[in-house]
Amino acid sequence: MSEPFSAVEVIVRKRDRGELSDPEIDWVVDAYTRGVVADEQMSSLAMAILLNGMNRREIARWTAAMIASGERMDFGTLSRPTSDKHSTGGVGDKITLPLAPLVAACGVAVPQLSGRGLGHTGGTLDKLESIPGWRAALSNEEMFAQLESVGAVVCAAGDGLAPADKKLYALRDVTGTVEAIPLIASSIMSKKIAEGTGALVLDVKVGSGAFMKNVELARELAETMVGLGTDAGVHTVALLTDMDTPLGLTAGNAIEVEESVEVLAGGGPADVVELTLALAREMLAGAGRGDVDPADKLADGSAMDSWKAMVRAQDGDPDAVLPVAKESHVVTAPASGTLSRLDAMAVGMAAWRLGAGRSRKEDPVQAGAGVRWHARPGDQVTEGQPLMTLLTDEPDRFDRALEALEGGYDIEHGAEFEPTPLLIDRIG
Ligand code: URA
Secondary structure, three states, rough: OOOOOHHHHHHHHHOOOOOOOOOHHHHHHHHHHHOOOOHHHHHHHHHHHHHHHHOHHHHHHHHHHHHHOOOOOHHHHHHHOOEEEEEOOOOOOOOOOHHHHHHHOOOOEEEEEOOOOOOOOOOOHHHHOOOOOOOOOOHHHHHHHHHHHEEEEEOOOOOOOOOHHHHHHHHHHHOOOOOOHHHHHHHHHHHHHHOOOOOEEEEEOOOOOEOOHHHHHHHHHHHHHHHHHHHHEEEEEEEEEEEEOOOOOOOOOHHHHHHHHHHHOOOOOOOHHHHHHHHHHHHHHHOOOOOOOOOHHHOOOOOHHHHHHHHHHHOOOOOOOOOOOEEEEEEEOOOEEEEEEEHHHHHHHHHHHHOOOOOOOOOOOOOOOEEOOOOOOOOOOOOOEEEEEEEOOOOHHHHHHHHOOOEEEEEEOOOOOOOOOOOOEEEO
């Protein structure tokens, strides 16, 4: 078959700061998925996009072309509205676990197609897989049936959803082109739009443990994604939230499930509860159910009932004892004073090096590995008290984890502590 464009011409146009036409974008995404445009050509184009950007039309068309590369789900015949959440990834970010059943308990279905973790940020599926028996892979029919019966599904995205993104994301990962806002926005939104949710809330993380280290870049990414969702008919809003400090008191897999269950039981760390409720309120409002107060559903136990039903529906045992790491190492406070900083990136790297995360997508993760911290910024600590507990099955991992934590926290004496707000901004 003769091709209507040449990959080199398309690359050169973007290299020279030109605009790609709609037919060029449709073609290059499709031809790459078919294997006609080679990896080295697409990596060159991705670098040109990273350096020279794309306008709103180009990003929207690129997103549409990635959606068109695969199947598009449709939950229009469900008996309740749908709403989903996407986080750009952070440390200790277990929010999906309490959030999905909470929103389901409020009468809105949550169809979350999720991913595994890569690098220092954890993956929701890795966390859920620490529950004995729990199964991430569902057929479309199983997903639909569970949404109708339980109201919440968190499962692995099948190969049929935005295959162009799967191929392109793997290429970006090894060519230094992940950090391009047009490519991040179109990658995330192509999957969320293809997933078929009616409303979407984006949790765009800002800070040391996030993709976006400063608020200006995070706002640009959020505005781009909100624009893409809105143009595609998905009610989309974004919250910019802090990721200088890790969320809650745990980063890992089983230990994050445990903390999520505490939230569903009406307890848990205040910041995890605050963010869960803020995102739930946005998800409900987006689905036209802003009249329901999710705090009531945490308090009356119905969110916990939804969680158990959601885990059981995917063959997990919500009452099973979770895996525990074989080895632990306690880090004690080197001085007395106020814990004034706990760095999300340092904690995320330590959890990763302990075995909670993976370096290559085919690596296994340890269910029990991770970091528990016993104080949060603002807390008073006493010299010698436990500050963190490191957990792993392989004790030779402790040294590298301890290295990651060096310089990752400050204890100050007598200084005024200024708490940083968790919720930074709302876009949409
Ligand atoms: N997550 C995605 O799904 N895609 C990106 O490009 C970045 C983060």
